[in-house]
Amino acid sequence: MKFTVVKNILEANERIAEENRRLFKEANVTVINLMSSPGSGKTSLLERTIDALGVRVRIGVVEGDIQSTRDAERISQKGVQVVQINTGGACHLDGNMMRDALPAFDLSELDLLMVENVGNLVCPAEFKIGEDHKIMILSVTEGADKPEKYPLMFHESSVLLINKIDLLPYVDCNIERIKEASLRINPNLEIFEISCKTGEGIDRWAEWLSSQIQPQG
Amino acid sequence: MKFTVVKNILEANERIAEENRRLFKEANVTVINLMSSPGSGKTSLLERTIDALGVRVRIGVVEGDIQSTRDAERISQKGVQVVQINTGGACHLDGNMMRDALPAFDLSELDLLMVENVGNLVCPAEFKIGEDHKIMILSVTEGADKPEKYPLMFHESSVLLINKIDLLPYVDCNIERIKEASLRINPNLEIFEISCKTGEGIDRWAEWLSSQIQPQG
Numbered sequence: 001m002k003f004t005v006v007k008n009i010l011e012a013n014e015r016i017a018e019e020n021r022r023l024f025k026e027a028n029v030t031v032i033n034l035m036s037s038p039g040s041g042k043t044s045l046l047e048r049t050i051d052a053l054g055v056r057v058r059i060g061v062v063e064g065d066i067q068s069t070r071d072a073e074r075i076s077q078k079g080v081q082v083v084q085i086n087t088g089g090a091c092h093l094d095g096n097m098m099r100d101a102l103p104a105f106d107l108s109e110l111d112l113l114m115v116e117n118v119g120n121l122v123c124p125a126e127f128k129i130g131e132d133h134k135i136m137i138l139s140v141t142e143g144a145d146k147p148e149k150y151p152l153m154f155h156e157s158s159v160l161l162i163n164k165i166d167l168l169p170y171v172d173c174n175i176e177r178i179k180e181a182s183l184r185i186n187p188n189l190e191i192f193e194i195s196c197k198t199g200e201g202i203d204r205w206a207e208w209l210s211s212q213i214q215p216q217g
Numbered sequence: 218m219k220f221t222v223v224k225n226i227l228e229a230n231e232r233i234a235e236e237n238r239r240l241f242k243e244a245n246v247t248v249i250n251l252m253s254s255p256g257s258g259k260t261s262l263l264e265r266t267i268d269a270l271g272v273r274v275r276i277g278v279v280e281g282d283i284q285s286t287r288d289a290e291r292i293s294q295k296g297v298q299v300v301q302i303n304t305g306g307a308c309h310l311d312g313n314m315m316r317d318a319l320p321a322f323d324l325s326e327l328d329l330l331m332v333e334n335v336g337n338l339v340c341p342a343e344f345k346i347g348e349d350h351k352i353m354i355l356s357v358t359e360g361a362d363k364p365e366k367y368p369l370m371f372h373e374s375s376v377l378l379i380n381k382i383d384l385l386p387y388v389d390c391n392i393e394r395i396k397e398a399s400l401r402i403n404p405n406l407e408i409f410e411i412s413c414k415t416g417e418g419i420d421r422w423a424e425w426l427s428s429q430i431q432p433q434g
Contacts, residue, residue: 037254037255037256037336037338037359038254038338038359038363038366038367039254039356039358039359039360039363065366066339066366066367066368066369067365067366067368068362068365068366070362070365070366089369091308091337091339091340118339119254119338119339119366119367120308120337120338120339120340121254121255121336121337122283122308122335122336122337122340123308123337123339123340139256139358141256141356141358141381141384142254142255142256142257143256145285145287146255146256148284148285148287149255149282149283149284149285149287149336150255150283150336151283151284152283152306164358166387167358167384167387167388170383170384170387171384172414197389
């Protein structure tokens, strides 16, 4: 059985992502697309970031998961509006899924929309959703060879958060090597060392993120 | 621009995987397909497993990576034959890539072929390569919610290796919860707790693997 498809799925996606982006711009909402391997700390980072930004910033969250609403339940306890996208098998969010989630938000009531992608260090980097910045997390437990092995995500991201630095005494991980290799791939990458467990370094990340948010008209 | 594609990529893949499988059977080679998130310890497991099986078993290794030959270089120091597959962006190995790697091996000289997939807890589970068993690794640093969030890989695997148990004192991870949730998804899953760093638990895994290898004719 055969059928005809539009060849360039990525091109089609970019068109939809661009439409999302225009909507976000018009509403003055900054959007970040948060990506990492499974278990690197995306949901914990959201929790820490919401606490750090406090009531100054009106925040919405989109939780992307293949299935389950576990992360959305965690985040909703922080008192921000959360929408869950279940991809039903798909290994990444795309512009279309993002567009379908938008009616759940009143964009005029938001300054910042944080989108947690499916845990995957490969595919999410290929798909725009209308974000201002892709933000990636790498945990020190994953090892220092990851930039060389998964370069696209490092290339596409504006910020690399090196997480779980509280575990550095117990793992073999050379943070300087991560930084050097990442900056070779993407010289503009902003890098912050953080621990979502202890809170170390969260203030500098939150400061960077605040600087990206438009002042409220 | 449009073009015609075979609809069911997975069906086409299964046909090729089945051909690979037939070749392996004829040559009496047991094949395992090793899958996990990036940095969960696939390459370290290969090193430990090669040491544990020793000269009794004639081993070949296929290293799947998006790019780089880092893992193949590590494994070749163990004195076994290694073939590197670079997927050039693709987030998983498939039957076709596996078939292309086969001429590099003399199957009649092997008892066991261990294939390290691309680091990804999602996509590799969908694609057969001709293996006897899918084997997955989950590191305790990734958290206990992974079976619910990425169920397909747990469903498709014969064995779950819970790795980095040496880090248990330093992370919040309930191993019993991982086991219960995994067995709900796949009641036949064999589960071993291991540390590739200390070597703990490797003997039991190696014993299971040995039991899957055909006695040499």
